[in-house]
Amino acid sequence: MDSHEEASSSESDYEEILQESGSDTSVESFSNSSSNSGVSADLSLVRNWCELQPDAPAPPAFPFTAVPAVNLDTTDEWSILQYFEAFLDDGLITHIVNETNRYADQKKRGKNWFPVTSAEMRVFLGLTILQSVVTPFFSQCLSNKRFEAIHQNLHFSNNDEFDEASHPNPKLNKIWPVYDCLVTKFREAITPEKYIAIDESLLLYKGRLGWIQYIPLKRARFGIKTYMLCESKSGYVWNFIIYTGKQTNLDADYKDLPVSSQVVMTLLKPLLSLGYTLTMDNFYNSPQLADLLLTHKTDVYGTLKLSRKEVPNELKSKKLKKGETAPYQRGKVTILKWKDKKEIALISTVHSNTCVEIEKRGETKVKPKVVVDYNDTMGGVDRVDQHLADYSLPRKRGKKYYKKLFFHLLDLALWNSFIVYRKCGGNKSALVYRMDLIQQIMEKYHQTEFSCRRGRPSANLTPLRLTGRHFPEYIPATEKKKTQHGNAEYVAEFVMPVGKKSAEKLAITAQIPELTRHPIIFSHVNVKHVDFHDGVKSHGVATKSSYI
Secondary structure (H helix, E strand, C coil): CCHHHHHHHHHHHHHHHHHHCCCCCCHHHHHCCCCCCCCCCCCCCCCCCEECCCCCCCCCCCCCCCCCEECCCCCCCCCHHHHHHCCCCHHHHHHHHHHHHHHHHHHCCCCCCCCCCHHHHHHHHHHHHHHCCCCCCCCCCCCHHHHHHHHHHCCCCCHHHCCCCCCCCHHHCCCHHHHHHHHHHHHHHEECCCEEEEEEEEEECCCCCCCCEECCCCCCCEEEEEEEEEECCCCCEEEEEECCHHHCCCCHHHCCCCHHHHHHHHHHHHHCCCCCEEEECCCCCCHHHHHHHHCCCCEEEEECCCCCCCCCHHHHHCCCCCCCEEEEEECCEEEEEEECCCEEEEEECCCCCCEEEEEECCEEEEEEHHHHHHHHHCCHHHHHHHHHHHCCCCCCCCCCHHHHHHHHHHHHHHHHHHHHHHHCCCCCCHHHHHHHHHHHHHHHHCCHHHCCCCCCCCCCCCHHHHHCCCCEEECCCCCCCCCCCCCCEEEEEEEEECCCCCEEEEEEEEECCCCCCCCEECCCEEEEEEECCCCCEEEEEECCCEEC
16 A cells, blocks of 8 residues: 555544544645635534544645745845844944934934944954954954943834824834844745744843833743744744733734734744644643634644633543543544643644553653654754854843843844854754854954054954854864963853753963063963963962953
8 A cells, every 4th residue: 555545534533523522624635725714714513522532543634835935135145244144234234223223313312422333333242242252352453441331322213203193003113124034034034844833032121111021931931021932953043022011012803812822823824724733832722723724724732721701511520630631623623631740731633542552761652643742842942942042142231121132132143143054054063153253353354443553553454363263163072172272372261051951161272462561361261281481380260351
C-alpha cells in the first residue's frame, strides 16, 4: 500500500468517527473551506462531543501550501553587517538621526551639543550592543560625554505632529515609527516554516506607566508585555504586538471575539489559509478559537483551561488516576485530559489520544503524543527570551519607556538578523556574531573626529587599528593553557555564559597605545597578566571602566 492509499484509509477511518460524533463535517469539507469566511463563518455544523476510543486515528492536518524561504536578496558574499542592515537600514537610521537632532533643538541643549550624523549614530548603536556583552567603554571610539548626549537626546517621532485622534496607537506614539518599520521588515524578510507558536514576552520595566503587567512566572515579573508570533524551530520573531491596555493595536475585523482570540487572529492574519500549525498555551486556546482557525485551514494545539466555554461537562468532572487519559472529540477538535503529577487539559485539531514512550533521565515514560509535540514546538518565544537575557541591551536604569522599548526592538532586530544569517548557511555563534558585527560597524562608520580628544593625536589612527585591539578573540587551545602575553600588551580572560551547562571562554587582548604606558582597563574582567614597558607585572581584577 503506497502513502496515498494509507492517507485515504486514514481519512476514511476518521470520517467514520465523525459520523459517530454526530458531525456533518468531513475531512473534505475542512480542506475545501473558504479562506474568506471570516469571523461571521457558520461554526454550528457540529455539536456533539463523543468519547474517543483508544485506537482512534488522528485527524489529518491541512496541506501546507506556503514555501518557507528567506525573502532577502542575499548572496554568499554578504557580510554580517549587511544582514543587520537589512532590518536597520539607511532609511530608519536617517529617521532616528533627524528626530534626535530635532528633539535636541527643541530642548535647546546648549552650545556643547552639535547635530549627530548617521555614521555617529551607528557607532553609538554599536557601542550599545557591545555593552550587552562586556561593560567597557572605549573613549577612542566615542567620548563618554558624547555618548551620554546622544542617549539623552535619542528620539523617534516628531512631538509637534502628534494627533491623538488619528494615531493608530497614541500610547506608543514616541516609538511607533521604529516599531511599525521593524514589524514590516520582520514579516517581509522570511516566510516561516510550518510550525509556529504564539506566547507573551515581558520586558523588565518598573517605571511609571499605566500598562505595566505583572506575570509571576516570567523572569522579570513586572514590565511591558509583548505578544509574539515566532517560528517554533528557530525562534525567529515574525510578528509581535505591544500590549497597551484597551488601546492595544488589534485588527478591527475581530472586535467581536474575546481579547485573547483577537490577539491570535491579528498576529496570524497574513498566514491564514496556508496550512500552518499553531502552538499556544491555555491563555489563548478555546474550542471556539479552534473552530474559527479550522475555517481558515489552520491547525492548532496546546494546553486548555477546562473553564472555557463549550468544554464538555463530563470531562470537567471526570476523575483520573496517574497516567490515565480522557479524550473527547467534536468534528476535527479533540480535547484531552491527562493526569501526570496533576491533571492537564489539552486541545488539538491534529491529535487523537495516542500515547508514545519517551526516554527522560534514563527512565521510560509514557505520555500522550500531543504533550510531546507541545513541548517540542512551544519553545519559540522562550528561546528568544533566553537569548535576550544572556545579552540584554535595555539597561535596568532609565525612566523613559520608549527608550527602553527602542533598545528592546534593536535587540529583536539583532536576533532576527542572526537567525537569517544562520538560515543562509552561517555557522557562527550568537556571541561571535555580535562581536563581528560591532567590529564591522567600527571599521565602516567610525571617523577620527568621533574619538575622545586628549593628548597628541596619532598620525595613523584608523578605524581598523581601533577595532583590531579592542575585541574578544578565542584563546588558542593548548595543553597547558598558556596565555598569550608580551611586551606592551594587556591580556584579560573572562567566561561568557552561553547556556546553563556550557560557557564560551574568550580573551580580550589590547595593545597599549604607543604614547602611554598605561593599559585600557575593562570592568568585571579577571586580569591574568599585565606587562608594562618597564617590566612591572601584576595580577588582579579590573573593577573600573576607564582609560587611564
